Amino acid sequence: MSLPKRVTLIEVGPREGCQFEGIGDPTRIPTAAKVQLIDALAATGVAAIQMVSFVSPKQVPQMADAEMVCAGITPRPGVTYSGIYLNDAGLKRALQAGVIEISGKISFTASEAFSLRNQRRTHVEDAVMQRKIAALYQQAHIPITHGNIMAAFGCNFEGEIPLARVLDYIAELHEIAAETGSTLRSTSLADTMGWADPEMIRRTVGEVRNRWPDLRLTLHLHDTRALAIANVYAALLEGVTDFDTAVGGLGGCPFAGIQGAAGNVCTEEVVFLCRQLGIETGIDLAAMVQCARLAQEIVGHPLPSKLINANLDLPR
């Protein structure tokens, strides 16, 4: 397998970062700052921006302004704006938010312990919820094309996740899609708590691809235990072309049980890696580093990105 010629990055910093940074102080990142960051990101050449979560304002008050953020941005042609939701109420809000592009997406969590904390549902309850969401998509004439497995590589509460379970859950997502007459085209594997290592990535990607050769894979990687950029390289070696990344390395999961841990794999570091490997991202590296500096200003503390302080303006 050779390295891909082009990859697509989905910028998840606004959603992940503002969700994490607002823990305990929901208005710390003002709506206007979120809008400013999203508009700046849209100008870097990034293809897609995950902006907000449509989740309970009681559980996650820092995302209570999701609709205001959607109304505030200046949509840029060619950029896809998305949001996440964990239940049917969230999907309904997303459908009404206007700028949000809804792709039919259903999701499982590979760790039951984490599912109970994050979604407050067992896997069996989650299957019921995903069918409810599937029915809503059907009503809205949106085909279900995308699957998602959270905590696909390990869990702080449950430990290692058997690959067989990940495969079973992807199969189950395929079944739910099929029940509505849809076919999954792509699936995300999320390393929600930073458990993946490069060989695990290669083994998992290989197995998923063996079983579903046409299924496009997206990786959502966290850098909690410092291996995220090595994991991206391993995934590139396996031909993976789609990654969620966060500007500045924003992020962290409020329900993962660790304070002070690193966030998502850093967008500008992945862009830099790709540039070095001759892989096109469509993103202007200098503009993305500027966005990371803006994000750092907004959150008011140093972000994990090493490129914020590195001098990239050097002789080639």
Next chain:
Amino acid sequence: MSLPKRVTLIEVGPREGCQFEGIGDPTRIPTAAKVQLIDALAATGVAAIQMVSFVSPKQVPQMADAEMVCAGITPRPGVTYSGIYLNDAGLKRALQAGVIEISGKISFTASEAFSLRNQRRTHVEDAVMQRKIAALYQQAHIPITHGNIMAAFGCNFEGEIPLARVLDYIAELHEIAAETGSTLRSTSLADTMGWADPEMIRRTVGEVRNRWPDLRLTLHLHDTRALAIANVYAALLEGVTDFDTAVGGLGGCPFAGIQGAAGNVCTEEVVFLCRQLGIETGIDLAAMVQCARLAQEIVGHPLPSKLINANLDLPR
């Protein structure tokens, strides 16, 4: 090529870190703190510790206490203690320091611009110096077994370094060793300014190995541009078994022209990567993370290591 079963890490944090942290304030890291860190590192299971530089106290006053550090530590059986030197005067000091294990080592810098800044010598002048050092080794009956190429992957002042030049300089080091009747057994390639990327690592290691199949390679990687851990993974894929690493990600090069840049690849992160990949390091990960916390206390500011804040005490 499959992953190696075992790797050897040379802990360079005390030398790199104390050298870098002391810029502008040479006594900021007291001798006693250096000794404390070195003794703690020796208890982690690490095979070798690079403790000090025997360099001009005028140019690098923070290393003026090199002899005191050597006298202060409690040598631990099974641990090799080393120091670096850039000229014959430095080698003479190292030979007299007692605890320092001297291996016959000669060195070139692949960037002329950096050589002038760091060693204050052109390559031609450096070849004269290396022969002078070689003669000293010969007098001391120390065979010259180790070569070193600094700035082997790129230079902040000169840009990319042609691989052909690196190969030429390794060949020249072989010649100098041969003139004294010695044979180089190993060579370090140092990414002094953080220019390497994973494919560059693989190409370089591959070419060096093609030409000198029996030459053992050590990589000395900096994380200035965030790719160090991916570079270690790439090197492991090529079967490299020897790495210089720095606890906590200490380090940085005083003459590389960038402030605030990240240091060496982080020891505990490499140990963790190896643990995940089933590669033995002989190092107790928890003890090394404790050393990183000690190093962070000593320098008095956050170090780049992500594992300092990650919870490694999780279900497996």
